[in-house]
Amino acid sequence: MTLYKAYAEDLAEMIERGALKAGQRMPSVREASRHRGLSVVTVLKAYHWLEARGLIVARERSGYYVGSRPQAYPPQPAASRSATVSTAVKKGDLIFEVLDAVQKRVVVPLGSAFPSPLLFPLQSLYRSLNRSVRHLDPWRTVTDLAPGNWELRRQISLRYHIDGMEIAPDELVITDGAMEGLNLCLQAVTRPGDAVVIESPTFYVALQALERLGLRAIEVATHPGEGIDLAELEAVLRQQRPAACWLMPNFQNPTGALMPDARKEQLVSLLERYRVPMIEDDVYGELYYASTRPKPAKAFDRSGNVLHCSSFSKCLAPGYRIGWTAPGRHAAAVRRLKLGTTLSAAIPSQLALANYLEGAGYDRHLRRLRDALFVERDAMINAIREFFPRGTRVTRPEGGYFLWVELPRGTDSLELHRRALRQGISIAPGAIFSARDRYAHCLRLNYGHPQDRRVLRALRTLGQLALDCGP
Amino acid sequence: MTLYKAYAEDLAEMIERGALKAGQRMPSVREASRHRGLSVVTVLKAYHWLEARGLIVARERSGYYVGSRPQAYPPQPAASRSATVSTAVKKGDLIFEVLDAVQKRVVVPLGSAFPSPLLFPLQSLYRSLNRSVRHLDPWRTVTDLAPGNWELRRQISLRYHIDGMEIAPDELVITDGAMEGLNLCLQAVTRPGDAVVIESPTFYVALQALERLGLRAIEVATHPGEGIDLAELEAVLRQQRPAACWLMPNFQNPTGALMPDARKEQLVSLLERYRVPMIEDDVYGELYYASTRPKPAKAFDRSGNVLHCSSFSKCLAPGYRIGWTAPGRHAAAVRRLKLGTTLSAAIPSQLALANYLEGAGYDRHLRRLRDALFVERDAMINAIREFFPRGTRVTRPEGGYFLWVELPRGTDSLELHRRALRQGISIAPGAIFSARDRYAHCLRLNYGHPQDRRVLRALRTLGQLALDCGP
Incomplete structure (x- = not known):
């Protein structure tokens, strides 16, 4: 956990148990900084966080005060229910x-x-773009077509390695954003008329993809805290024999649900047992607030059954349209689909990102x-x-x-x-x-x-x- | 026609009718330049062209000589035949x-x-990329998603206008190369099981697309000089009711066939009469050797029945992955497909090309x-x-x-x-x-x-x- 968050949670806890009382003036930023040996910026960030949570209020020219009552979070929605038919x-x-x-x-x-x-380092990316395209080897416009620039694939592979996951550069296919990856993976493992398991609610792009490919949807109960319900999923796998699952175990869109890692492991082995490929959308995996990155389901995949998709569009480089997929045992099929539909992601974008990732700025x-x-x-x-x-x-x-x-x-x-x-x-x-x-x-x-x-x-x-x- | 070509054809004609005899020494480049009032470069280009055609030969340290016999072009292949079934x-x-x-x-x-x-102005493109991304308005990463950067669409529209064709920027959808445009257009007008007319032989990307979408192919006779056979096409339209045609009237891949403009006009009205949408691949339209650009079939389209596709990949910016489509009355459907499959072409690539086209270098x-x-x-x-x-x-x-x-x-x-x-x-x-x-x-x-x-x-x-x- 970052320093300011630890400090802020300390203060929140003091407010909640009454050690800091409603209406009481908070120490000034300068005082707090001196007392706790923290930088002024850190204290300010902590105070902003407490203010955002409604625990303290700012009064003009007078500083911060403890709110009139400790504000609990509002209740969360309950789990959704599964549909019984596709x-x-x-x-x-x-x-x-x-x-x-x-x-x-x-x-x-x-x-x-x-x-x-405005949240993205567009100037740093520009410098990487500039550096890498200025002396562009013309042959890159041929060699870096699908499956994509090798150095970029190596850098992506390296980041997974640091997070404790082995994905070989050779398995990766660079795509035009995660959206293309997800679409290609879905095409690779389904035929028109097939049924596909999705979370309920689900990201509308999944619905668009299913509709376009003539697929049926099976909506399975999803808990806003824990993700898809594994018991209900198993019942669906047994009874309805879906062709694939399209899931988002990390910070699901729209509910933000985070499936605990242990449940992801169960999920992967369950799907493996029923031989149903899992398409994993992990575009928000890097945007965690806790101290470590939650694992993708792909981390527990031993048989190549998980078609993992992600991108830089939501966490680094919007508009560059660079995503990737690690499609496991379906890699050859996905590579073909990529070659036959859009041929390749833009080379300047690929080179810029490869160059940016070599630096230390991303983390x-x-x-x-x-x-x-x-x-x-x-x-x-x-x-x-x-x-x-x-x-x-x-x-x-x-x-x-x-x-x-x-x-x-x-x-x-x-x-x-x-x-x-x-x-x-x-x-x-x-x-x-x-x-x-x-x-x-x-x-x-x-x-x-x-x-x-x-x-x-x-x-x-x-x-x-x-x-x-x-x- | 460019100057050197006119001069070269003059000389070729003299060789063919014997005014310049086999074995005879050609005037030196300097002499010819002085006599004809042409630059040395122009004469050299003409000689190279004659040499490439086998009409003259270079002898080391001694200049150019008329070849031992005037070399006629080898015979061309005959027209192909139509298949009778899909x-x-x-x-x-x-x-x-x-x-x-x-x-x-x-x-x-x-x-x-x-x-x-090596044939492309990659350095000029780099400068355009640099200029346009250096001060990138961050909101462009949102506003320039599908259907694409407005200025780029305006520039493309302007080029058509100069060639005597009106395509509004609003009709255009920027795609990841022409390949994506063709695929999206095909998806927009067909359903699995439909039959689609193609030239015979045809570009293999069309075959891949048909296979992927579960479509059947009807191969129609094509003349290497004149393109698809209109009488045979009409018979197919009457008897087999195809869902679409996928054709390449300008410099067809693989035969290079160029359909005369008058025949394109007939083609467009024929397809209009049978209400069969035409997907036009025009990626080679700019690579003509004559004095003016051959018209795309789209130029004769009055009803929005032609889904016109092209790109910069073959004539300007390989690897930038920027193409476009003008899908006529299917524009809304194609725009949706684009939004739902790859969302957008890369913004840096779009901006670079918009900037490059504003300059005078392209022509x-x-x-x-x-x-x-x-x-x-x-x-x-x-x-x-x-x-x-x-x-x-x-x-x-x-x-x-x-x-x-x-x-x-x-x-x-x-x-x-x-x-x-x-x-x-x-x-x-x-x-x-x-x-x-x-x-x-x-x-x-x-x-x-x-x-x-x-x-x-x-x-x-x-x-x-x-x-x-x-x-």
């Missing part, structure tokens, strides 16, 4: 209506799938990014508690940048989406995260954008609109 | 075996689909590239006449960089491919250009690589191996 997917129109709205720059982008581009950047997201998480949870209708539940993810919000039953979040849009605010309504007509009262909010006054005002507006759209 | 496509394994071999750098790349990377580069390819064409035809078995036929394309070679019937070009590979030479054997077992005695050769001694030696070796693999 569903043909027909959500394309709705998903595109929502995405079209969300892509517009004018809106407060709470419905966006991307964190703020520093990631630490900063995680810290920023962690603080924003609690700020948004706090605003939801303050502004949203009584009875609202919200997840408390340990990574990523999404909150899954469950409004009181009977609230129409699609209507909320449309009304909010008219006020220049986007959200991701629950309906786009299910092949069935579930989650009509839920929404996903993105806290990956610094929560300035505009965002806070938008959250207040959303809270009011949610009441209007309520039961 | 075919399930199962060529994937063979195509990948061949492509795997061709991608290796060690071989003489006569089987490659790409021209030499200058294209002129140079066309001149280079034209000279190489005749050099390779000449080598084929010299080294290949008697009875060999070869196309005489007016653009692009492929020759389609028909060896004497009974020659096994797949065996030739395998034997050549063992000697470090790649070719593209005829079998990968047909869904049926056609073209077993044909091959495609790439003349987009400067024909140095290594290439000439490879052509001589190929000629010998072709005899060994002959009937």
Whole structure:
């Protein structure tokens, strides 16, 4: 855990057990810094975090005070339920209506799938791009086509190695973002008409992919804290013989669920036993708030049954469109699909990232990014508690940048989406995260954008609109 | 026509009608330059072209002499025949075996689909990349996702406008190379089991796409000079009701066939009448040797029935992976497919190309590239006449960089491919250009690589191996 977080949790604990009393003035930043032997920046970060959590409040020109009552986190949503039958997917129109709205720059982008581009080291990436393309060997435009630049694959492999996982550069295929990797992997292991297991709720890109390929969806119960329910999954594997599972064990989109590593191990061996390939979307794996990276399911794969996909788009280089997949025993099939559909990821992007990863900046950047997201998480949870209708539940993810919000039953979040849009605010309504007509009262909010006054005002507006759209 | 070509054709005509006699010494470059008021470079280029065509020969330290006999071009292959039924496509394994071999750098790349990377202005592109990414507005990583950077789309639209064709920037979707555009367009207008009209022979990427999407192929007779046979096409449209046509009217791959503009107009109205969408691959449209750009079929499209695809990969920026499609009335569907499969082309690549196109360098580069390819064409035809078995036929394309070679019937070009590979030479054997077992005695050769001694030696070796693999 970083220093400021340890200090902040210390203080939070003192507030909760009453050692620091409601209304009491906090030590000034300077005092605290001297007393605890911490830097002023560290103390400030801790205070910001406590403020975001609503435990202390800032008063102008007077410093910080303990809040009037210790604020507990709001309750989290319960686990979802499994569907008993598979569903043909027909959500394309709705998903595109929502995405079209969300892509517009004018809106407060709470419905966006991307964190703020201001959080990324675009200047460092530019320098890497410049360095690596200036003396470009022309033949790279041929040799670095699929499966991709070897040095980049080596650097990616190295990062897995440091996290205790062996993925050979030769297994990796560089893709145009994780989205392409996921699509190619799904194509490699299914045929039209097959059924595919997904989490419930699930990332809408999975629904789009299933619809496009003529596949049926089986939604399996998922716990916002622990991920997919293994007992229910086993029942589905036994009874419905799906062709594949498309899962996101680390910081699932939209719920942020983190499956404990021990359960991932069970998951991998369960799927292996039933010989059902697992497509793993791990794009948020690096965005953890705890002290170590959660393992991907791929780490427990001994037989090549896991088709692991990730990218740099959400944690380092948005717009460079560089992802990768380690498709296990399906690697040859995926490599072929890549060659036959888009041929190759852009060479300048590949070279820039290979060059950037050789430097030492990535881990520093990631630490900063995680810290920023962690603080924003609690700020948004706090605003939801303050502004949203009584009875609202919200997840408390340990990574990523999404909150899954469950409004009181009977609230129409699609209507909320449309009304909010008219006020220049986007959200991701629950309906786009299910092949069935579930989650009509839920929404996903993105806290990956610094929560300035505009965002806070938008959250207040959303809270009011949610009441209007309520039961 | 460029100056040197006009001069060269003048001289060729004089040789052919005997005004310049076999064995006669040509005027020295300096003399010719003075006499005709041409620059030394222009005269040199004309002489090189005549040399490539085998009309004159260089003698060391003594200048150029008229060849011993005026060399006619070898005969061209005849038109192919239509298949009477559609075919399930199962060529994937063979195509990948061949492509795997061709991608290796060690071989003489006569089987490659790409021209030499040394023919492209990679340094100018680098400067454009540098200029446009140095001060990158971070929000571009969001706003320039599909359908793509607006300025780039405007520049592409402008080029069409200059060539007398109106394609609005709003119709354009930027893709990861033309290959992605073609694939998305095919997906947008077909369902598994549908039949699709292709030329015979056809580019193997079309076969891969059909196979992947579970589509059937209808191969229609194609003339190496004039493109697809319209009467035969109409018979197929009437009897077999295909879901789409995938055609390449400009410098078709592999035959180099150029459909005259008047026939393109007939083609477009024929397909319109039968309401069969046309997917047009125009990646070689800019690589013409005549004085003006041949029109794409899209130029004659009034109803949005033509899904036009092209890219910069073959004429400007290999490895940047930037293509585009103008999908007519299918634009919304294609935009969705793009968003749902790869999301966006790489932003740095898009910005670099938008910046490059704003400058004046593109047309200058294209002129140079066309001149280079034209000279190489005749050099390779000449080598084929010299080294290949008697009875060999070869196309005489007016653009692009492929020759389609028909060896004497009974020659096994797949065996030739395998034997050549063992000697470090790649070719593209005829079998990968047909869904049926056609073209077993044909091959495609790439003349987009400067024909140095290594290439000439490879052509001589190929000629010998072709005899060994002959009937």
